[in-house]
Amino acid sequence: MTAGDTPRPIEGALKLGITGAAGRMGRMLIQTVLDVTDGSVVLHGAIANEGSAAVGQDAGLLAGRAACGVTVGDDPVQLFATADAVVDFTRPEASVRFSALAAQGKAVHVVGTTGFSAEDLAALGRAARHTPVVQSYNMGLGINVLAALVRQAARALDAGWDIEVVEMHHRHKIDAPSGTAILLGRAAAEGRGVDFDAARAVDRDGRRPDGAIGFATLRGGDVVGEHTVILAGAGERIELAHRATDRGIFARGALKAALWGRGRAPGLYSMTDVLGLG
Numbered sequence: 001m002t003a004g005d006t007p008r009p010i011e012g013a014l015k016l017g018i019t020g021a022a023g024r025m026g027r028m029l030i031q032t033v034l035d036v037t038d039g040s041v042v043l044h045g046a047i048a049n050e051g052s053a054a055v056g057q058d059a060g061l062l063a064g065r066a067a068c069g070v071t072v073g074d075d076p077v078q079l080f081a082t083a084d085a086v087v088d089f090t091r092p093e094a095s096v097r098f099s100a101l102a103a104q105g106k107a108v109h110v111v112g113t114t115g116f117s118a119e120d121l122a123a124l125g126r127a128a129r130h131t132p133v134v135q136s137y138n139m140g141l142g143i144n145v146l147a148a149l150v151r152q153a154a155r156a157l158d159a160g161w162d163i164e165v166v167e168m169h170h171r172h173k174i175d176a177p178s179g180t181a182i183l184l185g186r187a188a189a190e191g192r193g194v195d196f197d198a199a200r201a202v203d204r205d206g207r208r209p210d211g212a213i214g215f216a217t218l219r220g221g222d223v224v225g226e227h228t229v230i231l232a233g234a235g236e237r238i239e240l241a242h243r244a245t246d247r248g249i250f251a252r253g254a255l256k257a258a259l260w261g262r263g264r265a266p267g268l269y270s271m272t273d274v275l276g277l278g
């Protein structure tokens with residue numbers, strides 16, 4: 001079987017693990033899994049960072065729900081060895097470490113973390129030789145559809161149209177530009193048929209470089225995530241925008257990816273695969 005083939009059917013609820021349980025996305029993921037009532041998934045385990053005050057707490061209570069009987073731990077080895085799938089929204093260094101554990105334990109690894117270096121992404125690719133890894137800088141349906149629209153627009157327009165990606169997030173976000181901005185910039189580069197790494201202009205001072213795909217980052221307040229791709233021509237401008245108002249969209253997408261990955265051949269997959277947008 002090759003990557004992308006139909007997965008073999010598996011009986012029973014998916015045993016789901018969650019990392020970064022005390023984080024904004026970790027708590028949202030716990031809520032989302034506890035809300036599932038069709039028996040397709042069960043919260044198998046949740047871990048927080050070593051030394052976190054969340055360790056030892058009931059995961060349901062931590063996420064603002066009723067107690068669920070799952071105690072938050074701090075042992076990723078045990079989690080990845082026993083879960084069917086683990087959803088991971090943490091930090092790049094943690095996700096890279098977890099991907100090796102997923103490879104050992106043959107757990108589906110759904111990676112929502114952003115801010116990866118090229119070396120980090122290569123490490124995820126190595127883990128994906130042994131287990132299904134679904135990695136996407138945005139787990140929501142809307143952004144993945146937007147990326148397809150951006151690719152199409154950039155393909156239709158010549159290099160006389162300047163491409164800029166503008167994003168805004170909450171004041172706590174640590175990476176910039178956002179992973180989603182990069183995902184959208186890559187889609188524009190693919191549509192235009194240029195090398196993204198050569199075209200990207202993140203830290204700009206002075207005049208706009210010709211042919212650049214530019215990025216502008218705004219941070220403040222509690223903004224969940226806003227992205228606009230601007231294609232600016234002479235005498236006209238196209239703006240393709242998405243506004244996320246609820247982190248639940250990312251959690252539900254990640255859960256969908258975990259269920260989709262079950263029984264699938266090892267490989268590095270994206271939400272384009274999960275959502276059938278390829």
Ligand SMILES: NC(=O)C1=CN([C@@H]2O[C@H](COP(=O)(O)OP(=O)(O)OC[C@H]3O[C@@H](n4cnc5c(N)ncnc54)[C@H](OP(=O)(O)O)[C@@H]3O)[C@@H](O)[C@H]2O)C=CC1
Binds near residue numbers: 021049090
């Ligand atoms: N792909 C997508 O659709 C989305 C991606 N994201 C991304 O997900 C990530 C998390 O976002 P968010 O939940 O807002 O961030 P938070 O900072 O709220 O949560 C991150 C959690 O990971 C934990 N963590 C950090 N380092 C480690 C480590 N080395 N080992 C174990 N746990 C660790 C943190 O613990 P501690 O506080 O103790 O450091 C924290 O609880 C970010 O990269 C963000 O950009 C967010 C939303 C959607």
Ligand SMILES: O=C(O)C1=N[C@H](C(=O)O)C[C@H](O)C1
Binds near residue numbers: 114181
């Ligand atoms: O950190 C966040 O909050 C988000 N991060 C992701 C990103 O970097 O694109 C996705 C979403 O926009 C929220």
